[in-house]
Amino acid sequence: MKNLAIFIFSGFFFLPSTLANAGVLKDKNCGSCHRLNATEKSFTGPDLHYAGSKFQPEWLSAFLKRGEVIRPAGFITDPGFLKGPSENRPPHPSFPEEEAHALTEELMSLKIPRQTSVTSEPLSKGQRAKIKYQFERTFSCISCHQSLNLAGKVRGGISGPSLVNAGNRLQADWVADWLNTPETYTSKGRMPRYKMDPATLIQFARFVMMLKKENIK
């Protein structure tokens, strides 16, 4: 019924589909912090205009129900970002089951074209050891991102988003696309750019997908 209403509404006013999608997200004012549309210029939270290409729906739902800290030092443009985690950071808004579900559905409809296709096949033990080594040494990822070591302990810096649960949170193709062409997703992040060959890129995405909070020991 609601979809029908949006359909008629958008058809009537010839609204672009992204705007027509802004139903619950708009009601809940998510756009006051997040970018929901490529044309928006200012935002103080993570860009969500490609949320449907980046996240897994189950994770989104769970996050919207009870929040979770992904960026221990806050968002990269926060005025206090370089001063470290703040005690009085407000928790993320959370929502009852039904609303979380509706929000997730709308977020999942915000997609942009992908460039890489990554197999869901886990890495072999040897490949995993190789990429873990590069994650820590060749590319210094661990200096800014939390991840899990072989003993299942959380390790790493805090200026980047935590990757401890990345395998449940992100889509593999997106991880590869992010590493390959970050400019598609952000005009200016604080992460160094890398030039990985296509095979390494895909192995990195598969490595990141193996990081899951169930593996914390």
Add this chain to the structure above:
Amino acid sequence: MLLTILVTGCGENEQARPAIKPPTQQEVKQASPLVPQQKLAQVTENTRQTYQWYCAQCHGMKGKGDGINAKFLTVPPRNHTKAEYLETRTDEQLFEAIKFGGLSVGRAPCMPAWGHTLNEDAIASLVQYIRELCQCEAL
């Protein structure tokens, strides 16, 4: 000191590691042999902003090595205000550490490579900015 760096990773102290070597300084050099005239580099407002945006997350807002990631690294970020150490490094060495990462100059892998993020002029001006922070020159 160097030995510990060689046997440990960046975020932990495990002994086990596979036998894959990062590119040596020699290999990296061959891939990109250019080192511009660094003495000509100027420190501008842009240089300071670049430092705050990228480097301060580890090296700290004032370059004292106390950025927000510092306490999670096995080798602490270099304190860029310490003349005693920085005097012992040439501008070329600092340039290479920034461009190719810590490993390329025999330092810790926790220091990332910025060569695909910043162009050579920007890196050369960062070297001069670090010289300003330590108020020192290569001996």
